[in-house]
Amino acid sequence: MIKRIFLITFLVMLSNIGTSQTKTKINTSPKLVVGIVVDQMRYDYLTRFYDRFGEGGFKRMINEGYNCKNNHFNYVPTYTGPGHASVYTGTTPENHGVISNYWYDKFSKKTVYCASDPSVKAVGSDSELERMSPHRMKTTSVADQNRLHTQLRGKTIGIAIKDRGAILPAGHTANGAYWFRGKDEGKWITSTYYRNELPDWVKKFNASGKATSYFKEWNTLHDISTYTESGADKNQFEGGYKGKETATFPYDLAKLKDQNEGFDIIKSSAYGNSLTADFAIEAIKGENLGVDDITDFLTVSFSSTDYVGHNFGVNSKEIEDTYLRLDQDLERVFKVLDTKVGKGQYTVFLTADHGAVQVPSYLKSVKIPAGYFDTDAFKTKVEVFVKEKFKIDGLIENISNNQVFFNYDTLNKSNVKHEDLQNALSHFILQENQIDKVYTRNQLVGSNYTEGIAALLQKGFNQRRSGDLVMVLDPATIMYSRTGSTHGSGRNYDTHAPLLFFGQGIQKGSTTKETHITDIAPTISALLGITFPNGATGDVLSFILE
Template identity: 55%
Template sequence: MKKLVLVLSLLILSVSCKSQNETVNANPKVFTPQNNPKLVVGIVVDQMRYDYLSRFYNKYSEGGFKRMMNEGFNCKNNHYNYIPTKTGPGHASIFTGTTPKYHGIIGNDWFDKKINDKVNCVEDNSVQPIGTNSKDGIKSPQRMLTTTFADENRLFTQLRGKTIGVSLKHRGAILPAGHTANAAFWLDYEHEGTGNWITSSFYMNRLPKWVEDFNTSNITESYFKEWNTLYPIESYTESGSDLNTFERILKGRETATFPYDLEELRTLNGNFKIIAESPYGNSLTTDFAIAAVDGEQLGQDEYTDVLTISYSSTDKIGHDYGVNAKETEDTYLRLDLDLERLFKVLDKKVGIGEYTVFLTSDHGAPDVPAYLYSEQIPAGLFNESAMFDDINMLLNDTYGITGLLLSRINNQLFFDHALIEKNNLNLQQIKQTAANGLLKYDLIDKVFITSEINILENTHGYVENMLANGHNQKRSGEVLFVYKPAVFKDTPWNRTGTDHHTGFNYDTHVPLLFFGKGIENGSTLKRTEIVDIAPTISALLGISFPNGSIGTPLEFVLEE
């Protein structure tokens, strides 16, 4: 009987296994490679508030911003989740999917505690300038601590997928492209530069022929021409009066009013720098980006390439003229046409439906404080230089030691630890003394101090959390202060035009548009954050997220 039971059991097991095998074999799983876009284009519009999309909407063409909004996906409530909102941190955060706490780009510049001096976010004295003798060529991404999605795409494709970064600003070209980029190119326009597109030996030892050809063409020089409004100036009803006291006046001019003769003004205003500070800088960037598509044959094989484009002139014009200026409106109307021109080239060269684009900004900006004040809205400028001297004097009076405070930058204070240890002083008491001194200033709203090992503790509030996300333990300062709304530091260049750095909505609320292959059509008012972009693109491509990414893929943006 036992033998019969055993035989029946084995028979049943055999039939069951055969049945399972037949079921598995009847529907075998076949691995199909992800149908990725041939090219991903990441566009950053420097200093673009979200409301520029809605404010100028009726004047935009159908092929630029509107095409992205109408055919793609519009995240209408997109924000930065850290302080400070500046260009370097913004570009790094967009493409790494993390914040300065982890990627380490805590400002455009910061105080380096090892050398007791200020450093630039892309400064690298180990490299040589290529295409120029200017110090603006000694740049690389080596200070950025984490990877970008472009880096991960390069690793995923065994370095077959290309990455090219383009911007007038070096940091706008370098940080988005990441550590493994084939190249990053920026314009040599500072310090009476050559007006050529340059790079550094971090990427190559000689400019490619297509870049040399671009530099020897007359394209850049052709933009020394009149800048007048694209449409009749009386139609620019979305902006304030052209003649006012809130805008920077160029050298050689008596008013900040249209038109501007750039050829006539170039000598007194930095030569090629005046192109960068006009909407023609964006047009030049578009020209060069299109040349890069051709010169590097981007999007022409089965491996996804990445092109990063940062439009810098919007930031420079915002700083000069402010949020409410007709110059700002005209710049965005012209940028819209540049985007249309770029998309038409991508349609032709890469193919409609074969590329993916996202567009965002590295920060926004407030209205000019003087303008707000004239309309009875609280605003102001704060003298940080006088504050620095006052706090150092307070520390000297309290502890009998001069020079305890070394630096103030990015709304942070840095102390001389060697001097503190030498005199056997209590670091935390010194921080507290400085913090109490800062709180006495009317325009400073909040002050925070870190622990002994420079960690922001008890970060449970909204502002506290944003400061913590922007705070790098090794690089950041130890006393942090926050201004009241619409307040920034008083400098000669900040008395007209605007600035940015805060955690207020005017600085954090920026556009986020997705468009092209793999992107749903629609919009959302759900809050999204800048760190969500890189993991979303990574998910689209089926690659690893950047190694420091803390964002969440925006599932509703991607086609199922």
Template identity: 55%
Template sequence: MKKHILFLTFFTILISGCKVQEVKQETTSAKPKLVVGIVIDQMRYDYLRRFSNRYSDDGFKRLLNNGFSLENAHYNYIPTYTAVGHTSIYTGTTPSNHGIISNNWYDKFLKKSIYCVDDSNYKTIGNESSTGKKSPVRMQTTTVTDQLHLAQNMNGKTIGIAIKDRSAILPAGHTANGAYWFDGGKNGEWVSSSFYMENLPKWVLDFNKSGKADSYLKTPWNTLYDINTYTNSIVDDNIFEGKFTGETTTSFPHDIPNLKEKNGGFNIIKAIPAGNSFTADFTKAAIIGENLGKSNYTDFLAVSFSSTDYVGHQFGPASKEIEDTYLRLDKDLADLLSFLDQQVGQNNYTVFLTADHAAVDVPSYLQSLKIPAHYLSFSKFKKAALEITKKYFNSIELIENISNYQIFLDKDKIESLGLDKNVVAEKLVEEVINFDGIYKAVSAKTMQTSNFTSGILNSLQNGYNQKFSGDVLLIPYPATLTGGRTGTSHGSGYSYDTHIPVIFYGNGIKKGVSKKSYEIIDIAPTISNLLQIEAPNSSTGKIIDEALK
């Protein structure tokens, strides 16, 4: 009898323990109340490591130490531009499918250059400017944010925030409750489009009236710490950096109050680290104002920190300005994560952090170190291309447009002369390769009839959209830019532009690190799997299962 009682007691304890464990598993595997996608504009992967000795434990290091980091994640297409990057992150596919082939591109149907999110069917919400005539209409696929709305029968909220309009609009998708961007100049206000709403919410109006933007422009931009301790960057005053209009030197401090009017008024906040702090302030206001993470549904907040890109373009990756910008951004991230802990609950949200592209070291700086680097003149290239068509086809009217390292042919003119567009395109491919600075050239027909499975031509193919792209596609030498010899840019398929951080953190995410090869298009299907929803409708990425609990 005693043995029987002991057995029943043991069995009861065993069952109870199993139930406790089951409850615990259910608690930890519950979907997050809020997903926060953070995109840092122009962040190279090496910034995570280069400045790590000065990062706090609560910003980048918190994500790295308690989240899952991909050390070998890359963009897998060309061109690596802002609009394309944000779209690819959230659609889980490349320009070949989603249709955003650049920031601006030549529309061969409209016969003019277009901007990725311009849409005259809508008006600005927030003021009388034209900065809100925008929508995501040119994005041909759904986003993970769209799919979350669909899965929840349009319940839950999706909000997009960025200083840049394209960085707010494209991630938020077609079904967003709101996307907000900064209208600088004389206005200094966050605005939206009638695509989303008829009036700005009260919390946005209150934020715009708060004087936050002006408060960030009242003091000079000096280094956060003693500049002599900034050992991860080159000398402050150098010939490789650009200046603000009105400056005589590139050195700290930058007198922002006195530079404001000569540099676009409130637009100058975009080009200094304060722009990131300002974005974080607005993000926190959105979380409170929209009650994100408080309902029975999962909300999605897509945030892009854009000022890193402006600083990078002007000063370059090796500058003290970039070092200071990332040390300050680390503090902004720490503050935002702490706010999420308090407002949403530490176990109730999931974050992913990545970048829309990286950047090359300033080519003139590389040249000073005897590292191969180049500057390409598009005006000279255009002249050379016209000489080719004149020589072989006796016409300088066969090329309609040259932009984004693509040649668009005038098909009507070619046909009127009894020529074959494929013959013209292939002859250009054969000849432009002889132009100094062009490393590879491929025709649209080759893109359509060949399958490049690896390397930079695979990236070119992933970025080629049969409907929208040009007839000849070009790849310059590594470390090649157009324009002036100060500051940097991006857009290539080389590793300096493609290697970016990808970190997952929070609800449903393991702690760890992976050195496996992953692509930027893998983020959306991974988040979709975490949320147990359908991936975006043209997704070609894979689930990063080793990051998920």
């Protein structure tokens, strides 16, 4: 009898073990992953404007999700193309090959654009300037890996006003990538890389007049006297719009549009983000994203924050108003996700593609070292020095993106050694005012830097595509106009970017542990239980995952 009871008990235990094993899941499968990149968003915009945000946008992500407070780009240069590629590939330009927005191609002897592709044509526009694809990005994105994992059944849709902000995140296998053609068209378009005709929902959106509806007054969302987290509305550090004497609120976009490239003025105002949110909401509905248990991807980049930052600067009331309005746009998108996909059924991350520097002329006015670098004068000095030193013309082929490219045809025909030119020119450049550091190709290829600016440069240096010398300017020294902000360096103002996660599979909390942009794609891959992007070098942030 005792043996029989023991046997029954043992069989029940085995049965329970089997049952528990069948219920165990080794990955989280949200119905939809939404990746959000806010173009030119510094981390401190979260803290500066936090008290003015509503409960449903940025605050919802922070309060319901995980906030990585010490998140950085771990490479140089910090531009839009490399930023978007790095977020979604989980690696740096050293591997994915997108070394800038534009770069000098030493093989074709011309400057190329990170998303341009002469083999395709625009769809939705007749412009020859909109022939775009992700073919210059050498590695896969996390969205690509999700497509492969689901046997191409999981959809990927990329959306941004900027073409590169839509194309690079969506990867090589996307079902669609859509960007906004401004000028006199005001339409969302794509290219034949993805499809030969716009889907009906895009045609319907373009015909709705939604873009035209934003030709209206842009005034502050709240009383301008309450915008205490930014500088004076009228100052000498902002650009503004053609046709308006001062860069001050309000802006009559309908009145100003003809002098500011038509629909492009919407792109460079806070309303460009609202238009992006409108279109993203229609994409969720039109593409039936997140309607089944096969994970889909929606990548959304809010580009107008970058246009506004470049024009008005980090400390402007225009930037403050743009982020307060973006907060409302995020809330609108999240509410649609709650309804269409379901609360707790989707996962979102939000980050940036780079930060931005305070306007150097403003910094100088408050006695902080800053400045402007004269690129044309520098190029002339370099060419004169090389010719006098080596008695040969044409040894320098190109100077761009803080890099110097040698002319190897001329080098090979001369008695000048590559190393001698490298060493002499790097020493000369280092003597120039506003130059902080210079690294040669031999140093970046032959050494292994683990910290400091050299390590950042090395991770941004692609052996095939990058130049022969790389320069680092002094802090807060830029190649830009005297008004507005820019970016591109390895300084903290350019590298420190927000990183928020929330939704299915995400813990609640925060950390000041250093994290990197390249950690995002591996973390989402681990969440989904899929293969990492094929060039990924980042780490899984296991502490944010449930």
